[in-house]
Amino acid sequence: xxxxxxxxxxxxxxxxxxxxxxxxxxxxxxxxAKFGYNELQEAEKxxxxxxxxGQFKDFMVLVLLGATVISAFLGEYIDAVAIVAxxxxxxxxxFFQERRAEKSLEALKQLSAPQVSCLRExxxxxxxxxxxxxxxxxxFTAGDRIGADLRLLSVKSLEIEESALTGESIPVQKSSEALxxxxxxxxxxxxxxxxxxxxxxxxxxxxxxxxxxxxxxxxIADLLQSAESMDTxxxxxxxxxxxxLIVTALFLTALVVGAGVLQGHSLYAMFLAGVSLxxxxxxxxxxxxxxxxxxxxxxxxxxxxxxxRKLPAVETLGCASVICSDKTGTMTQNKMTVxxxxxxxxxxxxxxxxxxxxxxxxxxxxxxxxxxEKALHQILTxxxxxxxxxxxxxxxxxxxxxxxxxxxMLIAGMKAGLTRPSLRNSFKIIEEFPFDSARKMMSxxxxxxxxxxxxxxxxxxxxxxxxxxxxxxxxxxxYMSTKYAQRIKESIESMASKALRTIAVAYKPVNxxxxxxxxxxxxxxxxxGLQGMIDxxxxxxxxxxxxxxxxxxxxxxxxxxHVITARAxxxxxxxxxxxxxxxxxxxxxxxxxxxxxxTAENVYVFARVSPEHKLKIVKALQNRGHIVAMTGDGxxxxxxIKAADIGISMGITGTDVAKEASSLILADDNFATxxxxxxxxxxxxxNIRKFIRYLLASNVGEILVMxxxxxxxxxxxxxxxQILWVNLVTDGLPAMALGLDQPEGNLMxxxxxxxxxxxxxxxxxxxxxxxxxxxxxxxxxxxxxIYYKDPENLAYAQTIAFATLVMAQLIHVFDCRSEKxxxxxxxxxxxxxxxxxxxxxxxxxxxIYYPPLQPIFKTVAIEPRDWILVMGMAALPxxxxxxxxxxxxx
Ligand code: ATP
Numbered sequence: 039x040x041x042x043x044x045x046x047x048x049x050x051x052x053x054x055x056x057x058x059x060x061x062x063x064x065x066x067x068x069x070x071a072k073f074g075y076n077e078l079q080e081a082e083k084x085x086x087x088x089x090x091x092g093q094f095k096d097f098m099v100l101v102l103l104g105a106t107v108i109s110a111f112l113g114e115y116i117d118a119v120a121i122v123a124x125x126x127x128x129x130x131x132x133f134f135q136e137r138r139a140e141k142s143l144e145a146l147k148q149l150s151a152p153q154v155s156c157l158r159e160x161x162x163x164x165x166x167x168x169x170x171x172x173x174x175x176x177x178f179t180a181g182d183r184i185g186a187d188l189r190l191l192s193v194k195s196l197e198i199e200e201s202a203l204t205g206e207s208i209p210v211q212k213s214s215e216a217l218x219x220x221x222x223x224x225x226x227x228x229x230x231x232x233x234x235x236x237x238x239x240x241x242x243x244x245x246x247x248x249x250x251x252x253x254x255x256x257x258i259a260d261l262l263q264s265a266e267s268m269d270t271x272x273x274x275x276x277x278x279x280x281x282x283l284i285v286t287a288l289f290l291t292a293l294v295v296g297a298g299v300l301q302g303h304s305l306y307a308m309f310l311a312g313v314s315l316x317x318x319x320x321x322x323x324x325x326x327x328x329x330x331x332x333x334x335x336x337x338x339x340x341x342x343x344x345x346x347r348k349l350p351a352v353e354t355l356g357c358a359s360v361i362c363s364d365k366t367g368t369m370t371q372n373k374m375t376v377x378x379x380x381x382x383x384x385x386x387x388x389x390x391x392x393x394x395x396x397x398x399x400x401x402x403x404x405x406x407x408x409x410x411e412k413a414l415h416q417i418l419t420x421x422x423x424x425x426x427x428x429x430x431x432x433x434x435x436x437x438x439x440x441x442x443x444x445x446x447m448l449i450a451g452m453k454a455g456l457t458r459p460s461l462r463n464s465f466k467i468i469e470e471f472p473f474d475s476a477r478k479m480m481s482x483x484x485x486x487x488x489x490x491x492x493x494x495x496x497x498x499x500x501x502x503x504x505x506x507x508x509x510x511x512x513x514x515x516x517y518m519s520t521k522y523a524q525r526i527k528e529s530i531e532s533m534a535s536k537a538l539r540t541i542a543v544a545y546k547p548v549n550x551x552x553x554x555x556x557x558x559x560x561x562x563x564x565x566x567g568l569q570g571m572i573d574x575x576x577x578x579x580x581x582x583x584x585x586x587x588x589x590x591x592x593x594x595x596x597x598x599x600h601v602i603t604a605r606a607x608x609x610x611x612x613x614x615x616x617x618x619x620x621x622x623x624x625x626x627x628x629x630x631x632x633x634x635x636x637t638a639e640n641v642y643v644f645a646r647v648s649p650e651h652k653l654k655i656v657k658a659l660q661n662r663g664h665i666v667a668m669t670g671d672g673x674x675x676x677x678x679i680k681a682a683d684i685g686i687s688m689g690i691t692g693t694d695v696a697k698e699a700s701s702l703i704l705a706d707d708n709f710a711t712x713x714x715x716x717x718x719x720x721x722x723x724x725n726i727r728k729f730i731r732y733l734l735a736s737n738v739g740e741i742l743v744m745x746x747x748x749x750x751x752x753x754x755x756x757x758x759x760q761i762l763w764v765n766l767v768t769d770g771l772p773a774m775a776l777g778l779d780q781p782e783g784n785l786m787x788x789x790x791x792x793x794x795x796x797x798x799x800x801x802x803x804x805x806x807x808x809x810x811x812x813x814x815x816x817x818x819x820x821x822x823x824i825y826y827k828d829p830e831n832l833a834y835a836q837t838i839a840f841a842t843l844v845m846a847q848l849i850h851v852f853d854c855r856s857e858k859x860x861x862x863x864x865x866x867x868x869x870x871x872x873x874x875x876x877x878x879x880x881x882x883x884x885x886i887y888y889p890p891l892q893p894i895f896k897t898v899a900i901e902p903r904d905w906i907l908v909m910g911m912a913a914l915p916x917x918x919x920x921x922x923x924x925x926x927x928x
Contacts, residue, residue: 041189041247042217042227049189049245053173057191057245060157060175069171076170076186076249078256089136093129102313108306117759120894121314124762131770138330152694154178154185162439172246178231179241180472181673181693187253188231188244190214194470195240195556200225202234203254209238224254236695238673240472270332270350272726275797276325283734287319290741297748307754314758315744318765319737327733328726331777335722343705344715345689351701354683355719357665357793358591361712362655362682364669365597365607366539367691368709369579372442374571376450378538380529381413381567382511388450393429393436397453408454412513417567418454420543421447422461424482424494426470441473443541446571447496463487471556473497475598475672476648481559483548491550493559498646499530499542499568500600506544506565515564529568534602537610538570580611582710590789591716593709594642596652596668601645608643615642623647626654634658649674656681665793667712669704671696683793686712721781723791724857729776731802732854736769736847738810739915743817743843753832755821755839757896767881768844771874772851778870779855782863800857809850812915817843820911824904837886837897838908844882845912848875853916860916 041049050057054065061069094100103125110118152167157175167185170176176188184198190212197209204225212228219226231237231244233253250256295312299305332353336346346352363369379386379399386406390397399408408414427440427448438445448458465484468491473480479497486492495502508515509522516522533540544563548554583593593613597604601622608614620643629637631654638658644651649672656678659666668682671692676699679685687700688707697703704711740761747755756764798806821839828834851871853860866872885895892898900908 042219042222042229044189045216046189046191046214046245049247053245053247055173055175055245057175059160061171061173062159065173066158066169066171069173073172073249073252075168077168079251086133086137089140090129090133093132093136094125099125099128099317102317105310105313116894117310120759121762124759124766125317128766131766136329138333152183152185152697154182170246170249172249174246175243176246177241177243178237180237180239180474181671181695182237183694183698184231184233184235184237184244186233186246187248187255189247190229190231191243191245193240193242195472196237196242197239198231198235199238200232200235202236203232203258212242214242236673239474270328270353271793272353272723272797273325273328273332276328276730279797280321280324284320287316287737287741290745291316291319294741294744294748297745298754301748301751303748303754310758311744311754311756311761314761315741318761318769319741321733321737324730324733327729327773327777330774331726331729332722334778335718335725339715339718340705342714342718343689343708343711344718345703345705346701347697347703348701351684352719352722354665354793355667355702355716356723357791358667358684358716358719359790360592360594360659360664361586361667361709361716362594362596362652362659362669363709363712364671364688365595365599365604366573367442367671367688367707368669368704369595369611370573370575370607372573372691372707374442374446374539374573376446376569376571378533378536378570379414379417379450379567380533380570381417382509382513383525384411384413385529386411386414388453390449390453393438393445393449395429395449395452399454413510413567415454416510417543417569418451418456419461420494420545420566421496421541421569422451422456422458423465423467423484424480424496424543428458442573443539443571447541447569450569469554469559471559474674476650476674477501477560478598478646478648479560481556483554483559485550489550490547492545492547493554493563494543494545495560495563496541496543498598498600499526499540500646502542502544502563503527503530503565505561506563508563509565510567518565526565526568530600531602533568533570534600535606536570537572537603537606539573539599539603540568540570542566542568575607575610576708576710578708578710582713583611583613585786586713586716589716589720589786592642594644594655596644596647596655598647599645601643604643604645613642618642620645623651626651631658631661635661638662649678652678653681665790667702667716669712670700675699717781717786720785720788720791724781724785725777725779727797727802728779728854729773730797731806732776732847732851733769733773734806735809735813735850735854736764738806739813739817739843739846740764742811742814743821743839746814746818747821750818750822752818752822752825754836755818756836756843759895760836760840760897763885763895764840764843764847767878768847772848772871772878775868775871775874776851776854779868782856809853809915812918813843813846813850816846816911816914820907823907831898833896833898834900837900838904840895840897841882841886841900841905841908842911844878845908846915848878849913849916851875 055061106118106121153164154167154170155162155177156165156170170186192214193212196212198212199209201207206225214229217229234255291312294315295308298308332349335352339346366372375391376388387400388397398405425444425448427438427444429448430437430439465486467482467484469483471481478501479495481493481495483491483493503526507518509518530540543566545566546563586593595604595608595613601620605620619641621641623646634654635658639662644655652675656666656668665683667684667686668678669686670679671688673693673695676695679687679696679699684702685700686702686704687696689703689705690707702715743755817839820842821835824838825835852865856862885891886897887899
């Protein structure tokens, strides 16, 4: 028999699962052994060997290796071996850079891997989806992605969108009844839920009948192996730039070779020098270093609790000009406590904080017993009936399992002595219509022990007020006159103005014989009262908003909460500037797209909005040229998250759908984390600019020193192996260390970067050319000075040129740390850089002074006094321009 045809009990028996307690630990182990992990087989990855060989597929490197073979044939063994060794080391460096980048991308994927709620040994636990085995009982709610193939055991208004499997994007209603169908398609199996499909509404519990490749998804998994490109805009731009640079470098190298040959150098010598120069000057490693810098930045971001799902977001973060953030849980603590209760004209206060279940009820400062006040008792009871939160005790710590709003109402009821078990004895829940943020309410149909049925609804007070035709007033049921409605509104506003989040409770008796759908249940209600709860702002958010403002980033609060509550919290956070507006969802509805675009610029709080409003707000801001970061957690938030330039989801409260749509996940749901991520995003981009600047200026210097020498009919100032050494050592470690540099002091007081900004903007192109030119010129000057003194001793002059070039680059690297001038930064801040520079200097000294290396690198020991010349010329390019800048400033 097929799963969908079986009765639930039979399914449970055939997979040997206890429906009350789930699988035991031993059983789970046995099933891993039998069925393996619950994952789809992935496409094969590139092997390490291929990745390593890939480092040598570059055209110029191949030419260089070819040239080396030729020189070996000509008897230049030392040259040949040294060149091969350097090329190999370059390859190893590139290999590790790429490996590291790949590993961290892999780690990112792991971090955002989905989890499921699973019943094991009698407890509901969260486990990674890959650990589910056949027989596991799994619980899910709206927003979850189903983790395995399930036969449904129970459902509450469950709807699942199965387009990933069936192509049908309209969600399917599910039930748990056994089915008798002839030749059903996947879409007809209404008592099954399939791996990879999305819960769009309601909730359910299912029994796992298929995992991994043995699921409906597994059967079509081959079709799903399309890899998404993770290249960032900068990486793409660099790739294009790389092509231009290759052509330029080749052209200049050809010029060097041509000029050299015309000046009488041998073709062979010039060929080897030219190819080495081309290999050194072509920044083939740039994209890999960029990826490494990005992924190292991403790891720093993980430490600061932001998980990047899509690498391009790192760059876009630096451009963000508006952050649209949810209020509840992101700007506030989501630790709610009911402090005020209002019903039928009476206002009670409740004491006690957090998850403590003891607290006193007072009326006009007098402690009262809640059992004796009928209206109070009723609203507390209803608040607990229409409620799915549970209070759990774990390791001596209490925790709310479920929605914090409901948790607060649960605890308020418990303070009055009500308990879940006693309520369960007296009331049976017949039906549940789950909360969603578009309706802004939730309802249950309950039946008491006498068989009376009634609807209990709780939700946004203004919404419930509109649905209530009657009101409970002083224990009587009255017609909802304008007078009563006005009194209720005043109470809502008075609670909201104290920054309380208010939830209204209403009810109505219904006929037990009649089945009601959601719409029928949630109308003609009797308004019972209000529960007001505090949800204090997170302490660090105020400062974060301030810092964002200084960084030219506007913060907008978008909340489903009441406009007055929202305004009160916004004021506590200093979010509203003078003249800044607060807009309600209903007002937003009335605006045309153009009108919204104009007004949105000055709106800082959007209150009582529904998720679909978020999309409109994102679009309006984007049309005004903003780069928008938008947070969200629910199923309905996904379109706005996707449309935003930086979609942000919540690590703790976020649904799978929201997480999958987002490019950044906040592990701690905290607004302040967005600010840290933006800061890091800006820093990473600046660091990439720093090493692009360093590498290209160095390359320009290397090419120019050779070109000038050839044009001036001089001998070669550097031999090929020296050029290759410079490329490996000087351009390697220090460039990487720049990628780890600390941000400049003004990082968060600048305006956001324009997203279309080119790589060479803000004067970078000029800096590369001017520094590069000076490095080349200074190196040549040092060479000529020594060469003309003693033309016989060419090796000595070449060693001087080599040392000058290396030192000029190693001094210049400190200049690259600042957009302004070298004097703006403390050189001892970046210890990686100091280490990299120190080791480069040591290696250089070894090449110059260690006798066994001298013949390989064609160097001779430099006399101490000549270091004055070397250091003077090496410092010149950096300090000349820094000095000219200083005089210009003064
Ligand atoms: P934010 O949008 O900042 O996260 P929010 O929680 O107020 O804030 P929604 O979750 O969309 O936004 O809730 C909208 C309104 O619905 C709330 O202001 C509250 O009045 C009501 N509400 C929230 N949670 C529940 C619930 N579990 N049951 C009934 N009503 C609720």
